[in-house]
Amino acid sequence: MDGITPGIYEYEPETHTLKKTKDNDQRESLAQAALNQASVSQGVIDIVITAIYEKTTAKYGERGIRYVHMEAGHAAQNICLQAVVLQLGAVTVGAFDDEGVLEVLGAPENETPLYIIPLGRPN
Template structure:
């Protein structure tokens, strides 16, 4: 496990300024995301905000928490372990090119220093809510991604939502079993001006 620094919650960008500044940024510099930035981005998307009950930064229907978060970087592929606020390394390979290829060769996925991938294990939610749980899962992915986008703005970074990709091919890159479905990719980096 790679322990992340504790998120610094003393940011100076107001929510209103973050909302006003959110844009889809598709061109990134080569600057890597720092550990402190990565810590805040992950905390905003799926971090634990209520240590006793396990509540997270993004709402989850019935606290079923179906989402998993993966990162594709130049240093490899990682899974976010939110209870430890740490990363588990899954691969040493830079798989951003492979991810870009299964995302219709979108350059933003290739050039971003990090692309976040949200997946869902639907059974965690549908076991409680039946078929309606599928809608709740998509809502939760949207909540988590919006938090990530707004935190990127607050850090002076750019991001872009990516939904055009082959789910089966993305799942194959991570060797996910059939119970886990890729939902949403978010490339993040310093905007190239």
């Protein structure tokens, strides 16, 4: 991708920007944490949706867990819809080792990975 070097980028919602948190192509490592699924290693990018449950349960109690999962579903669906608009392929991947994914991301332990969404050009 033009202007974007390989690595891990964190989405910053306040400024709607990406912050680079790790250098180098991490797709192979991410795929290893995801049962070596080819879609994860071969996607042009992998979008990982993680949750911080406390942010929502602090306001809504235990029901917040349900809301987090609903919102992750909405976000994932929007990514899939946008992929269609851009004529890209997308896979929603839920089979992975949570701790392994967090390690690759360099994300703190209070985050729970919920989705990996590889995106790429269909063959």
